[in-house]
Structures are given as structure tokens and as C-alpha cells.
Amino acid sequence: MIAAPETTAWYVYGVVDASAKIGADQLRLIGEGPLAAVVSEVPLSEFGEEELAQRLNDRAWLEEHARAHEDVLQRLAAVAAVVPFRFGAIYRELDDVSVLLRERRGELSAALERVRGRIELGVKAWADRDRFEAALGDALPEPSSGRAYLERRRTEHERAGRVGAQLGDIARDAHARLLRHAVEGVANRPHPRELTGRDEAMILNGAYLVADGDEALAGEAAALDAEHGARGIAFEVTGPWPPHNFVEPRDEV
């Protein structure tokens, strides 16, 4: 089969070296010069323009397919250097995939070299605000009058601002320390509780590119966790991930 029948299209997961051996039945390598795109055939009944618009409103569908996208990239990353694409890159024709590889060869080749032999680790820091405030120790006086009540309200307000500033300092300091053990790193905006579903506040949402096999960054995260644990701040490491955070052209990051 050369071209997809009209009921299907081509979903692009990412780009690898043309010489990469990926050994996966459901995936195809579309080579063009030194690069190859990893694609699979997907039904237009789900991935057509209008159909996908509907599916994207379906949280379960979106999560399932985002997970499948990640699963393919993880299997690729285990055997080859890979430049991950964002979810939802779909072409009607394989020829268009070849054109993509030709037209963006410079950028994609540079991205491939940037991540070769490296992995991405995630570090998130979570703050239990109550524990953190308690650890600060300066208990507020009980109000004994209306005036004292207003005083206390003002004190609480100032204190909340101070706590927020301190948590920000801790997150910035942690990111700087983690960067010293990384080739590159980025502190993405922390997510709100509505998205995390956790009681603790996310104060650091970092991603770091490190040499495969280099455990120094994970060690630093563990040290941070040990230092700040008693104050209610936990550091969690995830990965290794495919290098999602380190393949966009740098001036756009």
C-alpha cells in the first residue's frame, strides 16, 4: 500500500534518524534524506477535521489518544533519538510528510542533535501551605477588640503575601540548583489546583534535559526534598521522558 485509502490519514508522532530501527508493526518510517518521520494510519472517522473537533470535546477520548501518542514516543525514545511532535499532527498524504521533512530539515536535524543521547526529567515541587506557615512559627495574636481584629486581618494579609514570596524564592532557588545538573532546563508555569486535583500548591513545574544515565539531577531533587520536607515542601521527579520540552526552536520557547 503506497497511499492511504481515502478513509484514512497519517498521524505523525515525531522524527528520528532515517537509519533508525524502530521495529514496531503499527508504525511506518517515512524517510527523506537523513531524517524519517514516524507515522501511523488513522481513520478519518476519528481524525478527520470535523470528527476530531468533536472528539476533542471528549475528555476520555483525548486522554486515551494523548496517552497513546506518549506511549509511541516512549517506545521510540527507548531505542533511538527522537524529536517529539505535539499531539494531533495529521496529513492526508504521505507525500506531504516527505515535504515536511524536506522543508524543515535544518530545524528538525538541529533538534535531533540537541536531544541525542539525552533524556528529559520532570521535577515538580508541591507546597503544603499550612505546614509551611506553621514551620515559620510566628503565631498570630488572638484579637481582643474590633481594632485588634482589623490589625489581625492586615497581618494575615501581609503574612500570606510573605509566604507566597518565600515559596517563590524556594522554587527559583531549586530551579537554579537543578539547572546546574542539566544540559538545559525550563521552569514551566505551575498548574492551578483545578487541574492538579491536589491539596498542595504546585510551586515548581520544571523540565530538564540531562545526559542519559546521568543521575545527578535526580540526586539534587532528592536533596531538595530532604532539605524542605520538614517545612511541607515535596519535590517529585518523573521520567525519563521523550524530550518534549527541548525540541521547539529556542526563540519560540
Next chain:
Amino acid sequence: MSNFAQPPLEEQVTLLELVDRVLNKGVVLTGDIMLSVADVDLVYVGLRVLLASVGTLDRLQSEATA
């Protein structure tokens, strides 16, 4: 692959991590592509359901139009 003392990766792939990586990062295609989440607002309709967070949504939309 490195062998960190961490849970297996499949257990780490929470919805949050998918948002941080698969949906929010990676090479973005535009142009002749039939569909790309980067140049189609539709995905933000889906993400509205997914994220249920006005602040996050605003950020995604401002990134998309940046």
C-alpha cells in the same frame, strides 16, 4: 535508559503530565497540514473540558496566538 528509583513510567503518565508534554509541548506543525492542534482553536474547546481552569485556558490561548 537510566534506571532511577522511580515508579514505572506508565504509572507516572498522569493527565497532568500529558498536558505538560503531549498537549503543550513538542514540534508544532502548521501550513499544509490537514490538522494541527497548534493552528486549530478546536483543541482548546477540548482542553476547556480537560482543564476546567480559566487561568490555564487563557494562557494556552495566548500562547496559541503569540
